[in-house]
Amino acid sequence: MSGSQLWDDVDFYFSSHLTPDDEALQAALRDSEAAGLPHISVTATQGKFLQLLAQVQGARNILEIGTLGGYSTIWLGRALPADGRLISLEYDPKHADVATRNIARAGLDPIVxxxxxxxxxxxxxxxxxNPAPFDLVFIDADKSNNPHYVEWALRLTRAGSLIVLDNVVRGGRVVDSDSADPDVLGIRAAIELIAAHPRLTGTAVQTVGSKGYDGFALARVLG
Structure with a gap:
C-alpha cells in the first residue's frame, strides 16, 4: 500500500468514526465541486478540529480569511452560540455566491x-x-499575504485570541530558504513574524492525510 493510500485510509477511518455524514456539509462539497471550485477545502477531520478549537476557546466572534465554498465556514459557524458572529472574507464573487448558498442551507446565515x-x-x-474583538481568526487565503493577515489579525483580536494559519508546510517546501515561490515566501515571513512578535506565541504541526502532506500554524495573542 502506498503512503498516500494509507493516509487516505486513515483519514477515512477517523472521519467515519468521529465526523459522521452530515447532509449540509456533504452538499457544500458537492455544490463546490459542481461549480468548479478548486479542491482545497479542509478535510472533515480538519474541519472538526477547527470547530473544537473554537469551542474550547469559547469563541463568540470568529473571523475567517478565505471562504472558498463555505465548508470550513460551516464547521466554524456551528461552534458559535446563537448570538455569535462569523465574518468570512472571500476574494472571488463566484466562490462567495456558492458559499452563501451553502451557509444558508446549513441554517447559519443569521450569524455568518x-x-x-x-x-x-x-x-x-x-x-x-470597531467590531468586538475576534476570539479566533482562521487564515486560509493567498499565502503570499499571510504576514499581512497576521498583522491585521493582531489588530482585530484580544489577549487570549487564537490565530490559525492553514497550509504552512507546502509538502515540505517551507524549509527552502532559496525559494522564489510567493506562497512559500509568505508562509516563511508569517512564521518568522509569529516567532519574533512580542504579542504572539505559537507553534506549527505537520499533517498528512487525504489532502497530502501539509500542516498548520497556531498562535495565541498575548497581552
Whole structure:
C-alpha cells in the first residue's frame, strides 16, 4: 500500500468514526465541486478540529480569511452560540455566491456574513467598524499575504485570541530558504513574524492525510 493510500485510509477511518455524514456539509462539497471550485477545502477531520478549537476557546466572534465554498465556514459557524458572529472574507464573487448558498442551507446565515473583495481591502473597512474583538481568526487565503493577515489579525483580536494559519508546510517546501515561490515566501515571513512578535506565541504541526502532506500554524495573542 502506498503512503498516500494509507493516509487516505486513515483519514477515512477517523472521519467515519468521529465526523459522521452530515447532509449540509456533504452538499457544500458537492455544490463546490459542481461549480468548479478548486479542491482545497479542509478535510472533515480538519474541519472538526477547527470547530473544537473554537469551542474550547469559547469563541463568540470568529473571523475567517478565505471562504472558498463555505465548508470550513460551516464547521466554524456551528461552534458559535446563537448570538455569535462569523465574518468570512472571500476574494472571488463566484466562490462567495456558492458559499452563501451553502451557509444558508446549513441554517447559519443569521450569524455568518460573507464579505466579497480582496481581504486587504476588506480588513481596513472591518477595522473601521470597531467590531468586538475576534476570539479566533482562521487564515486560509493567498499565502503570499499571510504576514499581512497576521498583522491585521493582531489588530482585530484580544489577549487570549487564537490565530490559525492553514497550509504552512507546502509538502515540505517551507524549509527552502532559496525559494522564489510567493506562497512559500509568505508562509516563511508569517512564521518568522509569529516567532519574533512580542504579542504572539505559537507553534506549527505537520499533517498528512487525504489532502497530502501539509500542516498548520497556531498562535495565541498575548497581552
Amino acid at each position: 456574513e460573507v464579505r466579497v473583495g480582496p481581504a486587504l481591502e476588506s480588513l481596513p473597512k472591518l477595522a473601521d467598524e
